[in-house]
Amino acid sequence: MYYNWASDPEVTRYLTWQPHKSVEETAEILQQWEAGYSKNEFYQWAIELNDIEQPIGSISVVSLNEDVQSAELGYCIGKSWWHQGYTTEAVEAVIRFLMAEVGAGRVWSQHDVANPNSGEVMKKAGMDYEGTLRQSLKDNQGIVDSAIYAKISHVALDEEPEEEDQTSGASVTKVMAEDGTMKNVISDDTMEYVGILAKLELSPEEAEAAKKDMEDMLDYIDLLNELDTTGIEPMSHVFPIENVFREDVVTNGDGSADTLKNAPEQKDGGFKVPKTIGE
Known part of the structure; x- marks a missing residue:
């Protein structure tokens, strides 16, 4: 001691x-x-x-x-x-x-x-x-x-x-900022874990910048979660578009016969060319 x-x-x-x-x-x-x-x-x-x-x-x-x-x-x-x-x-x-x-x-x-x-x-x-x-x-x-x-x-x-986002020891916590709002704070262990998953080797400066970006994204998600979506049905796209399918019918063929007409030599339905290996 x-x-x-x-x-x-x-x-x-x-x-x-x-x-x-x-x-x-x-x-x-x-x-x-x-x-x-x-x-x-x-x-x-x-x-x-x-x-x-x-x-x-x-x-x-x-x-x-x-x-x-x-x-x-x-x-x-x-x-x-x-x-x-x-x-x-x-x-x-x-x-x-x-x-x-x-x-x-x-x-x-x-x-x-x-x-x-x-x-x-x-x-x-x-x-x-x-x-x-x-x-x-x-x-x-x-x-x-x-x-x-x-x-x-x-x-x-x-x-x-309250639920805490945790993955294999990594964590995200919330702290009160000077303006009185709750902000997400990502631990260094989380950044190390993300780096391992993404197979990235970040410098201390890059890790700090990435951590700030991730915290800002989580803060924005929290802001979106505050929106009142009562009565709004979930959607997968911002426009009401539906897939339009046509019948899978061959119309003009594959054109292979016309293509082979230009071959100097043919073999088994393909172009015959000189050997380049094994001679």
Whole structure:
């Protein structure tokens, strides 16, 4: 923990605690965590990378509100493992646990607006952007604006869950844009999956441009779905055209006899030509 993330000032830049100055300080924190496991409301996990069998970060419930069944998440990960999807995977797993096992109806998190990468993790983990609270958070940068993201349990609201377009781990989620409308957001995993299906090797710039085009198309489809089509029968063409068939009757023949009249030599109803192979 100390060497992989807790002592790195870049990791703690937008967090609420200072980097650890010694291994002993980290050991003391770990002892406090171990003691906390005796309490039912204490939730603290390590993010472990199987390949090296070492913890590379941590994720925890930093606040609980049982009255509204709400749990706030906090997390961090070592710099060597940034932008590789590990944090998103951990957040998704903890959200599933809190909703299925603990009974949380709302799991939320917040980040310094100067740290948008943390917001990307929240969005990819299925959280929706709820808004920004001005001057509401104090971290190592001072008093800052805080962006709020949350995932709501449909079971807690007694609602049917919205369908999520998923194919082999790829996903499309919806987030609220600054203008208040819901926009489609395609994950990087989806773009990778589409590239595999289409046998395309896209550069990062090409993949980003393609993702933007696909998101715009999905947004337009959502717009079309809002149209009232009550009483309108489905159609396969914009014009009422029907196929007109004629009888399949030969009228002028195939003309092969007239064609063969021009052949210098004929054989078996065809042109006879000199051999070009096998001589």
